Structures are given as structure tokens and as C-alpha cells.
Amino acid sequence: MDLLEYQAKELFSEVGIPVLPSQKIYYPQELKHLQIPYPIVVKSQVPMGGRGKAGGIKPAANTIDAVAAAQAIFHLPIYGLYPELVLAEAKYDADRELYVAIVIDRNARRPVLLGSPDGGSGLQVASQSLQRVVVDDTFSPFYARRLAVAMGLRGAAIEAVSLVVEKMYTLFATKDLDLVEINPLALREDGEIMEIMALDGKITTNDNAIERHPDLAQYARDRKADRDRRSKYPSRDPLSASLVTLDQEDRDDSGIGVVCNGAGLTLATVDLLCQAGACPTSFLNLSNEIYWRGGPSLRDRLDRGLELMTANPEIETVLINLVGSVTSCDAIAETILSTADRLAQLGRTFRWIVRLAGHDQALGRQRLEAPDLLHDLIYCPTLDAAIEAGLWAHDPSQDRSQDLSPTVSS
Amino acid sequence: MNISDRTRVLIQGITEPLGQIHTSRMRAYGTSVVAAVSPGYGDQMIAEVPVFDTVSLAIEAVGSIDLTAIFVPPYQVLDAALEAIAAGIRQVVIMTDGVPPMDTIELIRAADAAEALVLGPGSTGVIVPGACLMGTHPVEFYAPGSIGVIGRSSTLDYEVALTLTEAGFGQSICVGLGGNGILGSSFAQWLQLLDEDENTEVIVLIGRVGSTAEEVAARYVEAAIDKPVIAYIAGQYAPTLDSHFGHAGEIVDARLSGIYQRIDDLTIGTAQRKIEAFESAGIRVAHRPSEIPELVRQALTRTTV
Numbered sequence: 001m002d003l004l005e006y007q008a009k010e011l012f013s014e015v016g017i018p019v020l021p022s023q024k025i026y027y028p029q030e031l032k033h034l035q036i037p038y039p040i041v042v043k044s045q046v047p048m049g050g051r052g053k054a055g056g057i058k059p060a061a062n063t064i065d066a067v068a069a070a071q072a073i074f075h076l077p078i079y080g081l082y083p084e085l086v087l088a089e090a091k092y093d094a095d096r097e098l099y100v101a102i103v104i105d106r107n108a109r110r111p112v113l114l115g116s117p118d119g120g121s122g123l124q125v126a127s128q129s130l131q132r133v134v135v136d137d138t139f140s141p142f143y144a145r146r147l148a149v150a151m152g153l154r155g156a157a158i159e160a161v162s163l164v165v166e167k168m169y170t171l172f173a174t175k176d177l178d179l180v181e182i183n184p185l186a187l188r189e190d191g192e193i194m195e196i197m198a199l200d201g202k203i204t205t206n207d208n209a210i211e212r213h214p215d216l217a218q219y220a221r222d223r224k225a226d227r228d229r230r231s232k233y234p235s236r237d238p239l240s241a242s243l244v245t246l247d248q249e250d251r252d253d254s255g256i257g258v259v260c261n262g263a264g265l266t267l268a269t270v271d272l273l274c275q276a277g278a279c280p281t282s283f284l285n286l287s288n289e290i291y292w293r294g295g296p297s298l299r300d301r302l303d304r305g306l307e308l309m310t311a312n313p314e315i316e317t318v319l320i321n322l323v324g325s326v327t328s329c330d331a332i333a334e335t336i337l338s339t340a341d342r343l344a345q346l347g348r349t350f351r352w353i354v355r356l357a358g359h360d361q362a363l364g365r366q367r368l369e370a371p372d373l374l375h376d377l378i379y380c381p382t383l384d385a386a387i388e389a390g391l392w393a394h395d396p397s398q399d400r401s402q403d404l405s406p407t408v409s410s
Numbered sequence: 411m412n413i414s415d416r417t418r419v420l421i422q423g424i425t426e427p428l429g430q431i432h433t434s435r436m437r438a439y440g441t442s443v444v445a446a447v448s449p450g451y452g453d454q455m456i457a458e459v460p461v462f463d464t465v466s467l468a469i470e471a472v473g474s475i476d477l478t479a480i481f482v483p484p485y486q487v488l489d490a491a492l493e494a495i496a497a498g499i500r501q502v503v504i505m506t507d508g509v510p511p512m513d514t515i516e517l518i519r520a521a522d523a524a525e526a527l528v529l530g531p532g533s534t535g536v537i538v539p540g541a542c543l544m545g546t547h548p549v550e551f552y553a554p555g556s557i558g559v560i561g562r563s564s565t566l567d568y569e570v571a572l573t574l575t576e577a578g579f580g581q582s583i584c585v586g587l588g589g590n591g592i593l594g595s596s597f598a599q600w601l602q603l604l605d606e607d608e609n610t611e612v613i614v615l616i617g618r619v620g621s622t623a624e625e626v627a628a629r630y631v632e633a634a635i636d637k638p639v640i641a642y643i644a645g646q647y648a649p650t651l652d653s654h655f656g657h658a659g660e661i662v663d664a665r666l667s668g669i670y671q672r673i674d675d676l677t678i679g680t681a682q683r684k685i686e687a688f689e690s691a692g693i694r695v696a697h698r699p700s701e702i703p704e705l706v707r708q709a710l711t712r713t714t715v
Binding site: 104106107109110111137138173176178206208209212260261262263264265267268270271272274275279288322323324325326357358359361382383384 | 428431484485507508509510511512513514515518519546547548550551561562563564565566567568569572576589591592593596616618619621622623626642644645646647648681697698699700
């Protein structure tokens, strides 16, 4: 989960990274009781980069300006999202704006410190200037100083920046973060003193670790509650969040919905349909059998997944491709038939294309090929056969079996 | 790598439901499961395996152990693995999914220092068809032979093994690296192990979109692998990555690994980029799983000529 700017800054404060005085504003009228002296900046709280360019950050010199700015920002969607709140923050004039971040380099399998002397919104263009320091072993402040020096900093700026990076690392490691980023990190020389300030921040939590950090889990619950309060639709469960409806654009709409277990298998099944000329309308990954956090069984996820998939009125054919190692194919077949029965009783009938591989495969097949079956169901022994059946369902007039034979010359 | 039916295996997390199911399956397949560790369950027998409270007690009682298969819940994985390494076990296979990345990094640091091999987290483990299973593979899909398979997609990896078996190509060893997180071992490490394995003649590599693991693997094959490698990449028609809504980590990864120069390149990690990386490394790429056996056959023909 990407934390909002104000949440990131609360965490920065906790570890002693300097941030500006600010106040959360849920309704523009609250600005009349602002505790911060003007001039201020009003900032949209959406979990997206590029807020400034999109018009989500506006300066205000007085209350009238501030209320107008807040009203405009509350009505401005950024990449489709409206803010639940805005942040009113003191305005700051920086001498220099830097970029610093910590992420995990997945190929090196180590945390890496990133820094650029050219921070601010121009970072992407200036990515050539991005410096990196891999934290090979247990963290120690020298890694942060190496980064500061590599960024070209001199004198007091080295210690000022490395101290912030050190505190960022503390957050990164103790809170199991995927990303902590400060952009811009402002530097300002005030006589003899080098002042440093985190003007904007981004923190991405790790979903797997969040349950062992009560404060972060609370942020996630707050966000969900905010969303539910403002939305007609309740938050989506994890399964419906993984239902993908393809942008059809210039393709024929096949009306096929693909249901698989495992990301790779789902992607491969979608690829095969698209290669054959029958791109699915949507697809759903039920995830693997190994499901550690006490979640529902594969059979329960299948039942719920079929409900979700068939709720789309464009779906006419459901192509199920499941490869298992623990759950019996016979039990899966039973679930498919009972879901199909339930939908049929509601007057909703579909063409079912089913391919099951794994434990008790013969029993599953027997159940799905029973002569007294009332459903329009085709059992397919192989993935290629299921694709061919999908193609036929899409366009019965064409025999495209040629397309499925290997194209490699022997 | 010491993986055979003589490899002496420990189970950590045998009291977890999946731990128990898979322990029984491993034993039935011929794996030498010599002990299990579950704190508080010492002196019991579960799935016909003696259970101990600590790893060192298990080793004292049964003798040396070559490999541990870990099924404990995610937040206990680091501790279980460190306990195994501290007791001298040098092969660690983690089936548990959802381990926090910083835990995995700490584990990798300890494993590197001890020169231990870590597979996973979120791994399907290893199967040597006809000999032993240290993982969750559906054994009925596999047959002994000379094709090595490395993947990171569980069910898709199973699918490819089944396709090979049905086409008459048995497998020497099949390895599941784990999903998308931080992983104990990479394609490169297992490519090297399979390149050295005398039972493996052809290596099949199964990739998918997201992360740059395949691009790194392609480079490694070009530089260091002598045996023929065949690849398949899933996700050619997946919706393209969106820089605003996710995959920022993948884009950063790509930049960090030095594979792509532009941090804002939206085609990073796409199937097309991976296929190009493989083809420019001289690796044949199958268009679909059912094409893999034909490419394997051609590779075998070429090597025997």
C-alpha cells in the first residue's frame, strides 16, 4: 500500500526527519481555523506521483485563497482518484532540492540507497544522475555518507543528508517498507546553519509484513474506511481485485471469461486464446493452492470466482483451466457443477469449457462427462483442446485447428 | 547440490496442514524424510516421522541432515531457516509464501556467509522424477529423463512438465524458484547447477512478465551456459505495465540492474522485452507450452550430431 503524504510525514517525524508544520483538512471551511501562518501550500492527498503537474498542489497567501484552492483540489481527480483530505502546509523556499530513496534491489537481493542532486519534479528526466549504494551487509551510517558524497555534496550538506538517509533506513528496516522516498529533500543555508527539510515523501508498505506493524495496519484500515464512506461500492475483496477485464479496443469481444489458478498459468491461457484470435473478455487468477494466511480453500475461491466472473453480462463462455497438486479434481468438478446449477436456477446459463489436471483427474472427468449433465459443458483433456473449444465458442463458423499446430519446422 | 533419494531431509512445520500433507507425499515418493521439528511437539510421531523440539536435538537423534523443507507460517520462516543453518544444514527449501522481504534479505546474508543454498520462499521445491521430491509438485505429471526445468510459476511449471512427459520427454530435475518477491536463489544459480548436472541434457526455463529475472537469466546463459536452453514466457498479451499504478518496484529494479537505461521506460519487464533478451542470447523461445517438446527434440538432435 502507498501511504498518503501526511501519513509518510507522520512516520518521518517519529524518527526525527524534519518536516514542515501542517494540518489535515477534510472540509475547506476548516481552513478558517488554520493554526499555521500564511503563506501555505494546499496539497491533494492522493497516493500518486505527479500531483503538482496535475494541479493538485496550490499555494495560498490568505484564507480566501486557501479555501478556493482546497475546493478546487477536492474536485480534481488525479489519475481518476479524488482526495479524501488535503494537507495545508507551511510554504518553504529551498536553496537546493535533492532526491533520496531506499528500495530493495531484487536482483542484488539487498536494500539500495538512491540519491540524485537534481530532485523535484524533473527527476525522471534526470535519472542519469541517480546514484546508488547497495547495503551489502548490516547497515551502518557510512553507507549513507557514501551516497551523499556520490551525489556530489560537499561540506555540511554531507552530514545533513546522510543523517536523514540514516533515519530513512531505520524506518525502512523496522517497518518492513518496500519504498521510502523523499523528493524533494530541501537544503537551505541559514547563515552558519545548514537546514534540511523533507518537503514531500512517499512510503510503500509491504503487504506481507503489514500485520506485524499495528500502526501501518491501522493506516490501511483508515484508508479502507475512508474509501467505504465515500464510495457507493464497498471495498473489493482480494479475489475481485484480481479480476481483470481486458481493454478490448480493436479486438472482437469474445465473451470468454478465463478462470485459472496461478499467475503464470492464467497469463499463458490468456496468451493462447489471444494468439488463436479469441482474446478473453476478462480473466481471473484464483491463486495457487498454497495459501498461507488462513484464506479460503481453492474450492471456495473457485465458487466465489465463478460468481464474480459471470456477474459481467458480457460473459457467455467460462473457460476454467486448473492445475492442482493437493485438491482433488473430482472435488473441483463438483464445485463447478454446483455453481453452474445455482446460476442456472437463477436463469443464468453459460457455456462451460473445463480443463482440469492433477490428482483424481479421471474421477473429475467422469463427473464432468456424465451423460445426464444439464449444462452446456465441454471437458477438455489438454490446454490446447480447451483453447480450441474456446475458439469454437467464439466463432463456430471457422475451423482454425491449423492455428494450433506447432509452427516450428521439424 | 546434493539432491537425490539418499538426501536426508528435515521438515520444519510438519504440524501445519500443508506440511503434513506434503510430508506424506514426499515419503511416498521415496524421499528420505528422517526427522521433523515443531517446538512443543517433541517425542511425537507425525506422518510416521519423529518430531523434535529443536533442530540440534533432531540431528543428535537421527544423525546428519542434508536439506530442510520449511512449511512454517510466514513470520516464522526467518527463524526456522536460521536455526537450520546454525545447526549445519546447507540446503534450505522454503515452501511458505508471503515472507516479508527484509526477513528474506537477512536470511540470504546468513546463508551466503555459511555458503548454504536457499530455494524460495514461495517455492514449489525440487523434484527428481522417479527418485525424490522435496516440494509440492504433483508427482503424476513427472517422469524420469534428461530435461531440466526451472520456473517461478508453480502451476504453469507443472503444466510444462506434464506437456514434456506426455510428449515422451522425462525430466532430470525440476525446480520452482518462487513467486515475485525477494528469492533465495535465482535462475542463474540453478542454470549453473543444471549445467553441471550430468543427468541433464537440455534446460527449459519458464518465465513470465514482471521483474527482470528473465533478462538477467538470458545474459547469464549467453555468458556461462553450455547446454541448450529453451524458454517460454507467459504474459505476452497482459495489459502493459502502468507507471502510475504499480510495478514501480519493477521499473526501479530494471534500472538498478543496468539492463535498461531509462527509468521511465514502460516496456520494462514485458514479454516482448524478455523474448528479445532470450533471442539475442541465442535461446529458442516457444510460442506456447505445447511447442516446448518440439524445441527440446530439435535441441537433443543437434547435441547428438
